[in-house]
Amino acid sequence: MNPDATTTASPADRSTTTGTAGTGTGPTTLLPRAHRRGRxxxxxxxxxxxxxxxxxxGFFLSPTGPVAGLWCLAMMLVLMFMSVPVALSLAIPSVIGVYGLSGIPATVNILATAPFHTVSKWSYSVLPMFIFMGMLLAQSGMAAKIYRATDRWFSWLPGGxxxxxxxxxAGLASVSGSTIGMTYTLGRTGIPEMLKAGYDKRMAVGTVIVAGLPGAxxxxxxxxxxxxxxxxxxVGPQLMAGAVPGILIxxxxxxxxxxIGFVKPSLVGRRPGAARGSTATWKERFSSLGEIWGFPVIMLVLFGGMFSGAFTPTEAGAAAACTAMILTLIHTRKDKPLGKVAVAAMNTVSATASIFxxxxxxxxxxxxxxITGLAPAITSYITGLGLSRFxxxxxxxxxxxxxxxxxDTMSMMLLTVPILLPTLSAMDVNPLWFGVFVVLLGELGMITPPVGILSFIVHNITKNPAVNLGQTITLKDVFVSLTWFLPVAVLFLVLMxxxxxxxxxxxxxxERAGGAQ
Structure with a gap:
C-alpha cells in the first residue's frame, strides 16, 4: 500500500486500511455503516x-412472544443506527429479551454459556487459519505480482x-478474505493502469468495483x-459450493x-492514437507466472488436501496457512521476514477476535x-402467502x-440467516445453495447506489492524483459505471x-472423495 494512503482516504476509507494492515478484515469493517461514517x-x-x-x-408491553421478538429486532436496528458496534447491537436486545421473557436465571445462563459455545465450535477453527493466510500474502507483496501477471496475460485482448x-x-479477494481490502489494493493499482491504456474512466472504476465479487x-x-x-x-461442502458460482461470475x-471491447472499443482504449495495453512477450508472460508460483502452491495444498481426503477442511486451512507462512519467509527473506509474520499474526488475532x-x-x-417463537411465526406467515420458491x-x-x-455482508447474514433458516426447508431451498446466494447478495448490496460502501471507497481512492492521472472522477461517474455492471450481476443471480x-x-x-467434514 502506498504511504500516502491515509492522507487521501476518507474516514470510512481509512477504517478499512488501518484496522488490519489494509486487508479490510479488521474490527472497523465489521461495524454498521453509520458507525464508520461517524456517530x-x-x-x-x-x-x-x-x-x-x-x-x-413496546417490548415490555408486548402481548405475545413473537411480538416481543419484533420489538427486540427493532431495538437492534435502532442501536446500529446509533453507531453501537454490531456485536453489542445484537447482544443487548437479546439479553433484554431473554430477561423480560424468561427471568434472571435464563439471562445468567445465556451470558455464561453463549460466548464459549459460540467460539468453541470446531467449524469456526478454520477462520483464523484463512485470515492468517490472507494476512501473510498481504505482507509478502504478492498482490502487485498477481496483478502484473494477469495484465501481461490478458492485455492483448480488447478490454484485456x-x-x-x-x-x-478474484484471486486476491479469495485469499485475502476481504472484498473491501482487495478493492482498495486493486483500485490504486488497476485504475491508473486502465486510464493509461485509454480506458473510459467509468469503465475503469466499474471494473475495479465488481472485480472482488467473485472472491467472496x-x-x-x-x-x-x-x-x-x-x-x-x-464447512467443506459449503466452501466447495461457492467455487463454481465464484468462477462463473x-x-x-x-x-x-x-x-464491450468489440461493441464499443473506445471504452477500453481501442481507438486511434490510444494505448493498446501491454505488448508483453511470451518470455515476460511466463516470467510473471514464476513470480506468483506461491499462489498455486497454496491452492494445491488447500484443494488437493481436501479432494484427496488427506485433510479435513479445517486441517487444509491450517496446512495452507503454514504454506503461506513459509512462502512469506522466502519472499521477504531480505526484508525482516520474522517481523512480517509477526505483523500478520497480530492482525489475525485482531480480526478473528472482532469476528468472534x-x-x-x-x-x-x-x-x-x-424463546420468542418469532422464527416459526415468520415461517408460518411466509408459507401462508403461497409464494413459489422463485x-x-x-x-x-x-x-x-x-x-x-x-x-456490510457479515452484518446482514447475522441479522437475517437465523430468522430465515426455518423457512428454507419449507421453501425447498438447499442451505448450501442459500449460503452462496446470501453472500453474493450481500456483496452486491455493498456496491448498490446510492450508499453502497464500495462505491464511496473507490471514489475516495480516485481523488488521489496518482490514481486519477489528472482526470476528474466524480461520484456520478462511479454510479454510472455501476449501471453498466450491476445488470450483469443481477442476471447471474437469476441464473443461480x-x-x-x-x-x-x-x-x-x-464428499465422494472422502474429504467432507
Whole structure:
C-alpha cells in the first residue's frame, strides 16, 4: 500500500486500511455503516434515543412472544443506527429479551454459556487459519505480482486489462478474505493502469468495483465459513459450493468486458492514437507466472488436501496457512521476514477476535428467537402467502439489496440467516445453495447506489492524483459505471435461481472423495 494512503482516504476509507494492515478484515469493517461514517449527533441522536425508548416500552408491553421478538429486532436496528458496534447491537436486545421473557436465571445462563459455545465450535477453527493466510500474502507483496501477471496475460485482448483486473480481483479477494481490502489494493493499482491504456474512466472504476465479487465465493471464503457455522452445515461442502458460482461470475464479467471491447472499443482504449495495453512477450508472460508460483502452491495444498481426503477442511486451512507462512519467509527473506509474520499474526488475532465477538452476539440473537417463537411465526406467515420458491427468492434479492445500503455482508447474514433458516426447508431451498446466494447478495448490496460502501471507497481512492492521472472522477461517474455492471450481476443471480445445480456437483465430488467434514 502506498504511504500516502491515509492522507487521501476518507474516514470510512481509512477504517478499512488501518484496522488490519489494509486487508479490510479488521474490527472497523465489521461495524454498521453509520458507525464508520461517524456517530449521529444533535437531532438525529435525540430521535434515536426516542426510538430506543419506544422499542423498550413496546417490548415490555408486548402481548405475545413473537411480538416481543419484533420489538427486540427493532431495538437492534435502532442501536446500529446509533453507531453501537454490531456485536453489542445484537447482544443487548437479546439479553433484554431473554430477561423480560424468561427471568434472571435464563439471562445468567445465556451470558455464561453463549460466548464459549459460540467460539468453541470446531467449524469456526478454520477462520483464523484463512485470515492468517490472507494476512501473510498481504505482507509478502504478492498482490502487485498477481496483478502484473494477469495484465501481461490478458492485455492483448480488447478490454484485456479490465479482464486481467477481474482475474486478479478474484484471486486476491479469495485469499485475502476481504472484498473491501482487495478493492482498495486493486483500485490504486488497476485504475491508473486502465486510464493509461485509454480506458473510459467509468469503465475503469466499474471494473475495479465488481472485480472482488467473485472472491467472496471462491474458497477460502471467510463469509461462507461464517454462514456454515450459523446454519450448522459442514464447512467443506459449503466452501466447495461457492467455487463454481465464484468462477462463473468472474468469467461472466470478463466476457462482458470483452463484449464491450468489440461493441464499443473506445471504452477500453481501442481507438486511434490510444494505448493498446501491454505488448508483453511470451518470455515476460511466463516470467510473471514464476513470480506468483506461491499462489498455486497454496491452492494445491488447500484443494488437493481436501479432494484427496488427506485433510479435513479445517486441517487444509491450517496446512495452507503454514504454506503461506513459509512462502512469506522466502519472499521477504531480505526484508525482516520474522517481523512480517509477526505483523500478520497480530492482525489475525485482531480480526478473528472482532469476528468472534460478533458471532457471540448472533448466538444470543438465535437463542432469543427460539424463546420468542418469532422464527416459526415468520415461517408460518411466509408459507401462508403461497409464494413459489422463485418469488420468495426474488423478494430476498430486493431485501438484501436495500439492506446492503446500510450494512456490510457479515452484518446482514447475522441479522437475517437465523430468522430465515426455518423457512428454507419449507421453501425447498438447499442451505448450501442459500449460503452462496446470501453472500453474493450481500456483496452486491455493498456496491448498490446510492450508499453502497464500495462505491464511496473507490471514489475516495480516485481523488488521489496518482490514481486519477489528472482526470476528474466524480461520484456520478462511479454510479454510472455501476449501471453498466450491476445488470450483469443481477442476471447471474437469476441464473443461480434457475440453475441451483451449479452449487451442488462440486460438494458432491468432495464428499465422494472422502474429504467432507
Amino acid at each position: 449521529p449527533r444533535g437531532t438525529g441522536f435525540a430521535v434515536c434515543l426516542v426510538l430506543l425508548t419506544v422499542t423498550l416500552i 486489462i479490465g479482464i486481467g483486473t477481474t482475474a486478479a480481483g 465465493l471462491i474458497p477460502p471464503s471467510i463469509l461462507l465459513v461464517v454462514f456454515a457455522g450459523i446454519a450448522s452445515v459442514p 468472474a468469467v461472466t464479467f470478463a466476457l462482458f468486458i470483452l463484449l 465477538f460478533i458471532m457471540i452476539g448472533a448466538e444470543m440473537l438465535t437463542k432469543l428467537l427460539a 418469488a420468495f427468492l426474488l423478494i430476498l434479492v430486493l431485501l438484501y439489496l436495500v439492506m446492503g445500503m446500510f450494512f 435461481i434457475a440453475v441451483p445445480q451449479m452449487t451442488d456437483w462440486l460438494p458432491a465430488l468432495l
